[in-house]
Amino acid sequence: MAIIEVKELTKVFGHDAGRALPLLEQGWSKEKIAREAKLTVGVNKASFRIEEGEIFVIMGLSGSGKSTLVRLLNRLIEPTGGQVLFKGKDVVKMNPEELRGFRRKNIGMVFQKFGLFPHRTVLANAEYGLEVQGIDKKERTRRAMESLELVGLKGWENHRPDQLSGGMQQRVGLARGLANDPDILLMDEAFSALDPLIRKDMQQELLELQTRVKKTIIFITHDLDEALRIGDRIALMKDGVIVQIGTPEEILIQPANKYVERFVEDVDLSKVLTASHVMRQPELIRPERGPRVALQLMREGGVSSLYVVDQEMKLQGVITADDASQALKENKTILEVMRREIPRVHPDTLLNDLFELMSQAHLPVAVVDEADKLKGIVIKGAVLSALAGNAVPEGGLKL
């Protein structure tokens, strides 16, 4: 079940904003409403579902309505229309008491400029969400310390935020957001104020953190690289409208319209696509079938080598036509003649990191998972054509 389901969520700014709703229904554009009704459409009928444990990125340029949209989810900004269903309950209809409870227990937030309280220590900042719930001092200190430890700030708890670097300040923000163990974490341009290198570290750390805490994260960004790097799915916004929702690959490979296409055209694909995107299905053989069958299979498949795997698809080696004929002559087994030294990579290896390996390898590179199971092979041509942006095999062929 989706943890958050947003239906036709709309925000219009201005006097008596509700009158814009029927106009939007009639299909009036944002410009027309601005001109003739003197109202500003911030978010226009956004609908999406977010699954539990997902990192959902909302991306758009400034003014696209992404920051407004995220604030509609916890009602820091009151929606003009639509629904936000949290586990089936409509947040928009909550009374102030229920809303406070929702904010205290279910949804945390991390801010662009960190939003740390300057008069409180790091620990007191991390404790804030627990403190307003009235949790006793000992318990909240324990939980805040756990949270600080999680983000790597142990030993800094008695410092003031302004004594910390930007990256560390945002860790405090993250610890504060996580301390009350919410189901959902909203991150509003959380890394945008950081230096590029620090930002990359933080992205990596967020992904690592996510494997441990498994929160549902809604991440706002204007940076496509960031969105592609951390997002399980990405929603692209323009002028208050969500123009496309999809996995990073879908956004890159099948842009929904010209706008998305223009947005993604400058992306360095070698830093986005991975081995799993460009790998092909290899010709396989099990060792006990013998060199004669191997030669036969090569002839039929029109290939000059076969990948040797065991019953569990674990990669054993590779056998070429020459090896197979030699084995036949000398009456050897496949296991005796096959080559075991094969370049191997993980399916998540970026193409960028594949280049060097590819240039040295004579054989295609084998793609294997953690258990050494063969997933596919990468040949040079496939990498180049993928980078040219045209011939990525649909979804990457899987075995």
Added chain:
Amino acid sequence: MNLPKIPIGQGVEWLEDWLTTYFGPFFDLIASIIGGMVSGIETALTFLPAIVLTLIIAALAYWIGKWKMALFAVIGLLLIDNLGLWGPSMQSLALVLTASVLAVLIGVPLGVLCAQSKTVQNIVTPILDFMQTMPAFVYLLPAVSFFSLGVVPGVIASIIFAIPPTIRLTNLGIRQVSEELVEAADAFGSTARQKLFKLQLPIALPTIMAGINQTIMLSLSMVVISSMIGAQGVGAYVYRAVSQAKTGAGFEAGIAIVIVAILLDRLTQNLVKPKKS
């Protein structure tokens, strides 16, 4: 065209009479509270010998600020004592402290209300403008008719004259708390009260203190005017010296006021500034 004069003056006098008639007991109550406060503080200040109080204030100055301030406190207060103005100075100080405490007790909550409601701010702001620009002598008269002569109308007039900075700067300080911090407090489910006490007031504190400092200074500047309606203290010495054209005596009393003013100013200014570590 010969329009009749609009009877604002009569209206005010009618209102004054009406209030005196119907709210007399209420004003009496206020008068006894304020009178009690002033004499209580005055008793406390004069209970100890001048030299002991001087040392206490010097210690306070050293604790809050630096040794220079402590030194100034010792020299300044000994000079006041030497000029024979210790008693009247303490009387004036009691008046100023009473007016300031009441102004803060009324002003800070009002400032908070202004910060939280645009409507309240729109009502209060013109009233503050009126209070600050209307010459103090003018509201001295109704104060006398409500509270009769003495120190109480002096305190009331001082409060009216001195309260605006506290209200304005409390309002400003809270409104200056950055939007993102307020959002953060909201996002974690703070109630309005929690937001006020855990975030807005602590962050606004330096600004509020600047307002309180101004309020104290302004009420100190009222001691001479208060003496015209019978408030005792060093202000009365100045008033008497002026009316008898005694430059020397006027100057001496003036110096006593300046010393008290500087001490009050520095002490309150440094109160919230963290000591250098």
